[in-house]
Amino acid sequence: MPPLTLDAAFSGANLLAVCGWLLLIATPRWRAGQVIAGLAVPTLLSVSYFVLISVHWHEARGGFSSLANVAALFTSRPLLLAGWVHYLAFDLLIGAWLLRCSQREYVPHWAMVPVLALTFLFGPIGYLLYRLVATSRDVVSEDRIPRFLARLPAPFRALEWEPRLTAAAIAMTLLIIPTALAYAVDPRLFNGDNVWLKPLKFEISIAIYLFSFALLLPLTGEAFQRSRLGRFTVWPVIALLFFELVYIAWRASRGEASHYNRDGLVAIILYAAMGVAAVLFTAASGILAYGLARKDAAPLPPALRRSLVLGLALTSVLGILSGAVLSAAGGHTVGAPAASAAVVPFFGWSLTAGDLRLAHFLALHAMQNVPAFALLAALLGKAAAPRAIDAFALVYGCVTAAALIAALNARPLLGVG
Template sequence: MTTMTLPAVTRANPSVFTQLTAAALALLFITLLWSLVDPRLLDDVPVWMKPAKFSLSFVVHFATLALITAALSPASRKSRLIGVAGAVMAVAFLTEMAYLFLQAAQAEHSHFNLSTPFHFMAYQVMGLGAVLLIAMPILVAHVARRETGLGAGTRAGIWWGALVSFGLTLVVAGYMSNGTGHFVGTPSPGAATIPFLGWSAEVGDLRPAHFLSLHALQLLPLIGLWADRTGRPARIIPAAATVYALITFGVFAQALMGLPLIRL
């Protein structure tokens, strides 16, 4: 697999995923800048923190897909599957971020907010968009899986990364979205949290498992690339995917028992 930096991808492969990466970076910059002049809090957290975190997550998500598509042959990059994936993800991304910005501007919750028919409908649309955003990389991975220019380990890593991320996220995020919040238990006022991430260090928190489920898409392709460069067989990828899934389910079960990832 060809190693490319994101600027190189932008020059060599100005795909929809590169453009989406740039858009997410722009939104991240806007949220950080806006937070400097809007100090309002929601549940003791700056109102623009959630849009900022989502923007950063989208930067990683789309940059990963931009790097994958940049490593494909020109014919594969023009695949209809990649075009469909890019278009669907662009609509889902813009819809999701528009609602997050709207709710932050009003200092209202975007998630678990069913207070009015509008908020109920918007939350359902966000859920559908989230499913599409984790499902569409499977189309990209399917194209990459047939790419003879990539090593066997890299192809396996991309394929298993997309599948595992989709499956784990459906379970963890699906469970979380059907509840009333991401905590299992009630944290006391001013309770300790893990720095920057904001995960509870006092009660169970479903977000660490959600984080792990999303980022199989990054880790497993890297393991595949490492396998190709070190001469390891591609069959280690399914084994790595299994271990990763077990770790994620372990963190998920820990949260369901009301235990924090790390107690501070």
Template sequence: MTALTFPAPRLRLPLLAELVERQRALTLFGLALLLIAVPAIALQAVDGRTLASGVNVWVKPAKFLVSVGVFALTSAWFFGYVRPERRSAPLPRAAVAVAIVAGTFEIAYIVFQAAQGLDSHFNETSPFHAVMYGLMGLFAVLLVSTVLPLAWEIARRPAAGLRPDFVAAVVAGLVLTFLLGGGLGGYMSAQAGHSVGAQGAGLPVFGWNRMGGDLRVAHFLGIHAEQALPILAALIGGFAARTRWWLLGAGSAAYVAVTLGVFWQAVAGRPLLPL
């Protein structure tokens, strides 16, 4: 009996066309955000304004444009793991609509605040800012919650030809993205800021605090569980079925342990990579 292999995009279609075929709206949304991220990155070189933290005002818009864009494209790709006849069902369609609305709201407010030289996150300096920060939190929860209908459809009605362990990896990654990414993000948003203890120079690109704890590290790992576990399943695809299941279980447990360990490290005020 021929073993099923890790699903790859059909060679007759380039990656972009494959993404559009899987979920057009999310693909276009994700690509639009990545394109807008380019001027947001460029503005950092011409607009020298900084926030109270000393970070350029356009750093956060650029980060969120890339982050939400990658999130949307990942979801679009995973739609290919749902049976074709179910991709336009009410629940998946609702998830797509919520993701686009929630992502647009969050990005729009972050860019709006940056243009004024103001913080978007942890800014409750006026009733308006307090309400908007609360709404940002609500839409962030809605955005990350859209992985659950996708996980449900993939678990119940996976596309033909997928290995059971790969399906399990995709579903587990999506669920952990909601639990870890969403849960730790919610905890972080309820604090006075993302840093714990001493604050100093940030890690290049990511900006994570290198003098004290930084809650963003664990949140980052949680959000990217949806990519990490399927990649693990792809890497172990050549092993026997029983070994694949064992490695997937061990890898998933390790990923959760590392994420929570990094979280507690941050809560204790200890940096991930000290100076």
């Protein structure tokens, strides 16, 4: 029988590990499968590692005292294989442990699928994702939100937060931390901006969007929340928003464009999918407006209800319209800004050419801005507040439309430049 070659051992170790991961993902409740994936396969890989180290460690050149010595250590192919088997064994052990933890903590398995996939591919990143999922769920499930609200002034104590949307919003907020760190340490630029600036901006915007939905959905009636439309505003919206962010962050990590990227069939399909996702989660704000306008919605001051419905409706209609214009335009700007042209800090809106992103930004945040004005309008009294809110919503819509028209005519901001 010919001796086992290193390449054959590499392929065999990979096959064993992949089988273990498939068992973790596809049969999370099958006890025998978990024994195989969490005990038998890691043990076989560990034995293989022991044999490789025992037979070939004497060939080692280098060591662990510096990066250069580690690189020298892995110039030996047998030791390189041993290092790979080491990764396979420990990543699988961590994956099995995370799955057991998720079952004890009642984390749904669908949420564990990306965790396990990332642990298989990138080890610690999968662990970080699990901590993100588990922490977000704990914050919601352990009544920490009610305890926090109890410390606030009286008007805020009655607030109710939809737990799943709140957990997603917290997770999105926590993602800002590693993205900000990547922004700080990664010097790469794309179109003059740090490659991580766009994911950072989207994380902030999506977190605000999710927190808004989490606060507003409980104000609708129970019948609406149980309906198909009401259910659409929870998990589908969460999934669509996270898909959007994952795609943008993936492109950023590669230093590539996320929007208007049509370099190949995969890019075309993913960009189209991102566009469909954007339309759907923006339309969800209109669905939420309908839920708040129904007669069975929670009792609210008429002026506040009016502002919420108008703000959400503006976000839905103008958000989809401005997004469609952005997509059709083939770029963020109309007109050619100079390479060193001035822009609005952080947002990046051009001050020398038409920039379609301003109108889109105003549209998407009408759902927060119109109700915020309603709080000020309440000072005018019950009689005047509704008219003031209507007027503000009309002006807000006109300003958003003006920003869009100005950009299409290659004029910066609202056309005043």
